[in-house]
Amino acid sequence: MKTRELSKRLGALVGAGLLATSLSFSASAQERDSFSIAWSIYVGWMPWQYADDSGIMKKWADKYDIEVDVVQINDYIESINQFTAGQFDAVVATSMDSLSIPAASGVDSTALIVGDYSDGNDGVVSKDAATLADLKGTTVHLVELSVSHYLLVRALDSVGLEERDINVVNISDADLVSAFQTDDVRTVATWNPLLSEIEAFPDVTKLFDSSEIPGHIKDLAVVNTEVLEQNPNFGKALVGAWYEVMSIIQSDTEEGREARATLGENSGTDLAGYEAQLAATRMFYEPSSAVEFINSDQARDAMDAVRQFSFEKGLLGQGAMSPDFVGIEFPDGSIMGDEGNVKFRFDDSFMQMAADGEL
Structure with a gap:
């Protein structure tokens, strides 16, 4: 796609x-x-x-x-x-x-x-964090100002965090999957089918998805x-x-x-x-x-x-x-x-x- x-x-x-x-x-x-x-x-x-x-x-x-x-x-x-x-x-x-x-x-x-x-087509996935609270002080890669960005803000808010508690780095959606395979990119917010590709990698955790903010x-x-x-x-x-x-x-x-x-x-x-x-x-x-x-x-x-x-x-x-x-x-x-x-x-x-x- x-x-x-x-x-x-x-x-x-x-x-x-x-x-x-x-x-x-x-x-x-x-x-x-x-x-x-x-x-x-x-x-x-x-x-x-x-x-x-x-x-x-x-x-x-x-x-x-x-x-x-x-x-x-x-x-x-x-x-x-x-x-x-x-x-x-x-x-x-x-x-x-x-x-x-x-x-x-x-x-x-x-x-x-x-x-x-x-209702799950958008999500936040991490190699390191086990919970959303673990994202504090870390870096999240996403397409800035997209609905992925919106999803992340809603996710952080659900555990009492704000965007200023993390570091957001803009990345092209075309580069996101390949970047996630490098050591430098640890957490991403994205949409399907990219989300499904990333979830398929070993030892990753989906921390949040759009089913938690229905509508x-x-x-x-x-x-x-x-x-x-x-x-x-x-x-x-x-x-x-x-x-x-x-x-x-x-x-x-x-x-x-x-x-x-x-x-x-x-x-x-x-x-x-x-x-x-x-x-x-x-x-x-x-x-x-x-x-x-x-x-x-x-x-x-x-x-x-x-x-x-x-x-x-x-x-x-x-x-x-x-x-x-x-x-x-x-x-x-x-x-x-x-x-x-x-x-x-x-x-x-x-x-x-x-x-x-x-x-």
Whole structure:
């Protein structure tokens, strides 16, 4: 897996300074019949490839008399940058990156599909430490400002430590596995499939993983809000196609197994490898489950923790004086942050239509 998994989740190093703040989406957001979504390789986003290759996306687009171009972008952060710049109408991204790149750059963005959250796909592994408390005074290598960095901060907090109690060293995800095989690198925080490779080394201990902060690392399909408002059929087609694919992916049928095997192969592993990653992912196969989750206190609390981290790390931009800088709207209409600067929204109405059989 040398694509999205190896460039995944670089938490907005280019974030709020992006030029898209000054872009106008009025021209691209008008009523039209052709749209695009950018995706990158990750266990929870591979279904978009299946939707495209199988013709399911086309079937749903045809139903609403539109066209939807499903485009793979090998560089995850670049796909979000392109969405932010208006080159795509939708993109797949984590909640943290959605907040810290397009939303913080002034692009009003809507989380249309809450696809999953990491439930063990991200973790902290050490050669020396037996517990998280043992990390005090040691060095941890990770992709700085990524969700691995976020995971580490949450892990330290769980045992009363702070980031200043350790030494964080930035390392490229492409170099992480090979670096861990040297004597100099003793502890790392990373994601799958890198995490699985590192856990397979002898005499290592996994100290913490994302199953201990359920709901914090959410994977979404995000749509430009103005585009969605002007073209609700685009949202209906995306959601309809997604949940049809979900019904196949989760099924214990020959079709389901073939689909999972194909997606595993296309992402650099095999059926067993892909299913192992699915097992470490809380997939919302049913739209009703996604709706229930995103309306929960758990989801709100997790989003609050994410925005606090994003502010502390400067990911909300130079103009952000507090975590409230970007307003985040939840499905019930409540707003976390600045009500006058709402740029990130969770809209469950399309998922609810899918749950009610109304698409």
